[in-house]
Amino acid sequence: MPKVYDAIVVGSGACGGWAAMELASRGMKVLMLEAGSKVVPAQDFHHRFLYEMEFRGQGRPGSLRRYTGNERNYRIMLDSTENPYTTAPGTNYRWTRSRCLGGRTMHWARATDRMADYEFKAASRDGYGMDWAVDYAAMKPYYDRVERFIGVSGAMEGLPQFPDGVFLPAMPLNCAETIFTAASKSLGWRTTHRRLAQLTRMHNNRPPCHYCGNCVNGCDVGAMFNTVAVTLPPALKTGNLDVLTDSVVASVRMNAENRAQGVTYLERFTMKSIDVDAKFVILAASTLENTRLLLLSAKGGLANSSGLLGHYMMDQVGGGGVSGILPKLRGGPSRLDDGKSAGITIPNFQNIDKQTQRKDFIRGYVINATGGQTEYPQYAASVPGYGSAWKKEIKSRYVAQARVWNAGAEMLAQKENFVELDPEVKDHWGIPALKIHFTHSDNDRKLIADFQQKAEELFRKAGGEIIPGLGRGGPAGFPGGPGSPDANQGGRRDTLGGAIHEVGTARMSVDPKEGVLNSFCQTHDIPNLYVFGGNAFPSTGDKHPTLTMMALSARGCDHLREQAKKA
Amino acid sequence: MPSRRDVLDLAVRAAALPGGAEFFSAWLRAAAVDQDDHQHAPPEPPLLRNYQPKFFSPADFAALQALTEILIPTDDTPGAREAHCAHYIDYLLHAADDVAPDMQKQWRDAMAALQQAGFHTLDANGRAALVEEISKPERDRSATHPAFAAYRLIKQQNTFAFYTSRAGMIDALDYKGNSYNTTFPACDHPQHHVI
Structure with missing residues (x-):
């Protein structure tokens, strides 16, 4: 272990893994610190049927309440009794976290969308909020770089609000998705295959997807992008990367020259406190954990001359959705419908230009749809009756299941949504916990109400029968999808939040008075401190955020290396 | 009844014999159909x-x-x-x-x-x-x-x-997932492409 590393990367998720790979492969000596344990996919992830598990996926009664996972994947999730957070009165926010090598990349939904100038310059278009300090032209080379390396399946569409990328062949559509595509076309809405960081052919020495449908429980072969299978192996191969798991970072340490000296971490089990030094410190521990670390590292928060650290927290608006049956598919033979855990995407088609401008709300949302067999027939217990006739009805509906869901609509940035350190609650290591203040605006609610109306319109156009009271949709294991902890919450429209796309709290800005980070995710105040994740986002956009976080990280790494050369 | 592994071992060895490959590959397919159609699903504990x-x-x-x-x-x-x-x-x-x-x-x-x-x-x-x-x-x-x-x-x-x-x-229910597959079955029904 060198006395002073070139860079310390805190966290091993999508951004931490990318940063470690980029910097180590260019000769920098890097230390990666991960609070969770090591994961070995080939050993830890394998196909397990519900009946092979003692409690059929749900865990011993009461035992999994402290995890956001299920009996299959709770080991890579986070124990909320060790890692508490608090919420302000009126805040209904569930923070889904993971602590393991690879972080949330080990079980993520893999949706990989580029943002457009539709997002980056949204404030200039409709006057709300602040433009990003980057535009699409600045981001495109980095989107290209990330996509080429991780492998993204998708189809070219030529839509300016949904930019095309460097794609592997798209995943084929199942029967329900084909019907929804036809229905969407007849409504005049463009559709495409869900763009996924999931391989449809061999890529960079990784095998293609084998269509087991187990992605959110961890991929055993590395066919879906995750740190452990994709970015870590080449980084380790350089010999320039040290990885320490079970190392809980408590703060960034500063020196007298207003530069980050390094970090202090606690060994997870022994609680021993250790200092490590580096020329550069990169926080990549997830959006809110990054901000928590900045708040922990100095009175009033580190790199907080703007006073905006912690503010403008956002999470794409979840909620809404439709589940039911497509009668066209009733009674058909079973097919491997959920083997790709994917669906179709209907890119946002409102508020794109003057012709599509809505008077009642700004910004937009993306609609997703899928259907067919699932591991567990969530609808079964709600079907009236019993006996052989009931069994036949359950079987008849099995392949005809269908869902339209909202995986995340744009939530407006509001300063009043913020995180701070809780003055009383501490985690298992004695580190103050975060307190979250989070509510939705009228615009957010109007957006979801409009989504709900469009989702039902699509469902009806497809000839579907809506079944009220089922989960709000999404493939198996997704929030609200079959098998997820909130699958039985019904079509509750008040369950906003929970898209697990939390961003903001250290937004990027051209003017240091208006944000915490610059366009390279370098803090305005401390030149050798970078923050990679969703922190920099001045707005959520309507795309899944991970690819943009990674592209920003790639751009930040280029900038960091330039700074290192100058030094 | 031979196990699937026995069948595979036998087929691999037999395929090495002159003219054996074609015969045994057909026989292997037939044998596979004859066995449990749900081989991807292990027995219940x-x-x-x-x-x-x-x-x-x-x-x-x-x-x-x-x-x-x-x-x-x-x-x-x-x-x-x-x-x-x-x-x-x-x-x-x-x-x-x-x-x-x-x-x-x-x-x-x-x-x-x-x-x-x-x-x-x-x-x-x-x-x-x-x-x-x-x-x-x-x-x-x-x-x-x-x-x-x-x-x-x-x-x-x-x-x-x-x-x-x-x-x-x-x-x-004949659940097909949780299995290893070389391809994903695309919808091949013309009637699903129109509303």
Whole structure:
């Protein structure tokens, strides 16, 4: 272990893994610190049927309440009794976290969308909020770089609000998705295959997807992008990367020259406190954990001359959705419908230009749809009756299941949504916990109400029968999808939040008075401190955020290396 | 009957013989079709096979077992009996000791309601008639029955126990996922491409 590393990367998720790979492969000596344990996919992830598990996926009664996972994947999730957070009165926010090598990349939904100038310059278009300090032209080379390396399946569409990328062949559509595509076309809405960081052919020495449908429980072969299978192996191969798991970072340490000296971490089990030094410190521990670390590292928060650290927290608006049956598919033979855990995407088609401008709300949302067999027939217990006739009805509906869901609509940035350190609650290591203040605006609610109306319109156009009271949709294991902890919450429209796309709290800005980070995710105040994740986002956009976080990280790494050369 | 591994070993060795490859590849395909069509799904662990109820009294367990089999009977596919649904429910509730007392009470109350309705002492025909009566509120919103909540609770958990068992998931529903596949089956139905 060198006395002073070139860079310390805190966290091993999508951004931490990318940063470690980029910097180590260019000769920098890097230390990666991960609070969770090591994961070995080939050993830890394998196909397990519900009946092979003692409690059929749900865990011993009461035992999994402290995890956001299920009996299959709770080991890579986070124990909320060790890692508490608090919420302000009126805040209904569930923070889904993971602590393991690879972080949330080990079980993520893999949706990989580029943002457009539709997002980056949204404030200039409709006057709300602040433009990003980057535009699409600045981001495109980095989107290209990330996509080429991780492998993204998708189809070219030529839509300016949904930019095309460097794609592997798209995943084929199942029967329900084909019907929804036809229905969407007849409504005049463009559709495409869900763009996924999931391989449809061999890529960079990784095998293609084998269509087991187990992605959110961890991929055993590395066919879906995750740190452990994709970015870590080449980084380790350089010999320039040290990885320490079970190392809980408590703060960034500063020196007298207003530069980050390094970090202090606690060994997870022994609680021993250790200092490590580096020329550069990169926080990549997830959006809110990054901000928590900045708040922990100095009175009033580190790199907080703007006073905006912690503010403008956002999470794409979840909620809404439709589940039911497509009668066209009733009674058909079973097919491997959920083997790709994917669906179709209907890119946002409102508020794109003057012709599509809505008077009642700004910004937009993306609609997703899928259907067919699932591991567990969530609808079964709600079907009236019993006996052989009931069994036949359950079987008849099995392949005809269908869902339209909202995986995340744009939530407006509001300063009043913020995180701070809780003055009383501490985690298992004695580190103050975060307190979250989070509510939705009228615009957010109007957006979801409009989504709900469009989702039902699509469902009806497809000839579907809506079944009220089922989960709000999404493939198996997704929030609200079959098998997820909130699958039985019904079509509750008040369950906003929970898209697990939390961003903001250290937004990027051209003017240091208006944000915490610059366009390279370098803090305005401390030149050798970078923050990679969703922190920099001045707005959520309507795309899944991970690819943009990674592209920003790639751009930040280029900038960091330039700074290192100058030094 | 040779195992799949035996068949594969034999085929590989035989294929090395002159002219053997073509013959044995056809034979291998035929042999594969002849075997269990659900080879991707391993057998169910023996957890419930010889399980002795620990939560319910013998009388309650017998009644629960009978009701689960009325709700999900054995017909051309396995039912609650083959899936050991009552055993699973007992196992789950026994495991809730000390951690989920509310859940245990809910089930004790349900079985008491079922007993009060007379289910425990009726013969098979009487039980079938009673279930028809208890379940009426499902079909007719104006109907009520004091044991309806018990019926719903048992139906809910029985449905879960059945369709998460191998008998329900694989034998009855023919679930194809959780398997290794070389391709994803694209929709090939022209009628699905038009509305």
